[in-house]
Amino acid sequence: MPRFTHAISFVEEVAPFVRLCWEMGWNEANGGNVSWRLPTDEITAILRRRFPNARQHPAVPLPQPQPTLDGEYFLVTGSGQFFRHALDHPDEVFGIVQIVDNGTAYRRVWGYVMGGSPTSEFATHLVGHAIRKRVSNGRERIVLHCHAPEFIALSFLVPLDSRALTMALWQKMPECIVIFPDGVRVVPPLLPGTVTIAEASAVELEKSRIISWSHHGIFASEENPERVFALVETIEKASAIHRKVLSAGGPQRGIGQDLLIELADHFSAMLVCEPAFLKDAG
Ligand code: 2HA
Ligand code: ZN
Numbered sequence: 001m002p003r004f005t006h007a008i009s010f011v012e013e014v015a016p017f018v019r020l021c022w023e024m025g026w027n028e029a030n031g032g033n034v035s036w037r038l039p040t041d042e043i044t045a046i047l048r049r050r051f052p053n054a055r056q057h058p059a060v061p062l063p064q065p066q067p068t069l070d071g072e073y074f075l076v077t078g079s080g081q082f083f084r085h086a087l088d089h090p091d092e093v094f095g096i097v098q099i100v101d102n103g104t105a106y107r108r109v110w111g112y113v114m115g116g117s118p119t120s121e122f123a124t125h126l127v128g129h130a131i132r133k134r135v136s137n138g139r140e141r142i143v144l145h146c147h148a149p150e151f152i153a154l155s156f157l158v159p160l161d162s163r164a165l166t167m168a169l170w171q172k173m174p175e176c177i178v179i180f181p182d183g184v185r186v187v188p189p190l191l192p193g194t195v196t197i198a199e200a201s202a203v204e205l206e207k208s209r210i211i212s213w214s215h216h217g218i219f220a221s222e223e224n225p226e227r228v229f230a231l232v233e234t235i236e237k238a239s240a241i242h243r244k245v246l247s248a249g250g251p252q253r254g255i256g257q258d259l260l261i262e263l264a265d266h267f268s269a270m271l272v273c274e275p276a277f278l279k280d281a282g
Contacts, residue, residue: 004087007050008110010038010075011090014142017225018077018086018093026146026232027083032217033119036075036225037129037141043073043096051110059105063123063195066130067103074099076118076125078111092116099126121145124198124219131205132221136272140209140221144228147217150239155186155214157246162186162204165212166277169238171254172245178267179234181275182208189214209272210235 006012014036021027047054074097077083081093095111097118106118119125125143132140158164166183170176185204190197192213201219204211209221210231218235222228245251257278264275 006090008043008046008075008096010036010043010046011094014075014225015086015090015094017229018083020229021144021146021232022083022086024148024233024236026148026236028147029084030080030082031147032083032145033077033121033125034142034144035077035119035122035125035129036143037069037133038073038075038096040071040073047096047109054110057108059100059107060117061105062099062103062126064127064198065102065104066099066126068130068134069099069126070101070103072099072129073097073109074106074118074125074129076122078116078118079120080116081119120193123195124193124201127198127202128205128219128221131202132209135206136209136221139223141223142225142228143219143221144232145213145217145219146232148232148236148239150236150243151212151218152215153243154239155212155216157243160186160188160214162208163277168242168254169235170260170275170278171251172238172241173234174255174259174263175234176238177260177263177275177278178270179231180208180210181264181271181278182210182273183275183277184208184210184212184218184235186212186214189216192216207276 004016078095086093091111091113096109097106098109099106128143162185185208187200187204201211211219220228220231222231260278
């Protein structure tokens, strides 16, 4: 495959991952969305240099003000856009917006060339960004929402309970407790794109980078496209193993509590936080 290039380095970096999400079967048609909080100095320099005559767009009010994100720039997939088209039509699939007016509105600054606007889930993404920016001291910058099939399947098979889901996944592969010690936090089935699901998600995002929108998909926060992809990939792999095990009659055993404790100790330098579910269970 020829290397993908783009005038905006952030589009060049994220678009191949977005396309890969479609290839993985995680983002059919217009399913899913991604938003990336860009470093302000870098993106303003790029926009000034590459698009000096960009037109000023009007401010659009946000349903939930986010004062801690005022002034921030976000690269966001457009409403109704297909992940499959990320490499062929990046200027349609993606746009860049800036949060303005003390966090009460956004305005488009680049992209969405066929018209359009950020994803219908943008308000929820901003809730996620505001919380995870604070909790991670600014490390986490990108939110990815996918309809990962094995992960969704589990919401029909296991209790809608954060501990039960997390333990089931941790017990399937040694990597899991190391890669997501914060666990997966479950949000009940709620209407997508609403303030209600955003508020329920906010409660869980205080505790983990990863939430399950039950019967709908995964919503995960990380530092950059590579890392958020790897996080979802690992969770989806463990979900597939768990689903296979359930399909074969259910687990006869799992990676035991002692080995989970050893794993968390041995790789403690790599963990983003203490594995709270493990400690509570022990
Ligand atoms: O279609 O995935 O959650 C976009 C979505 C809504
Ligand atoms: Zn969705």
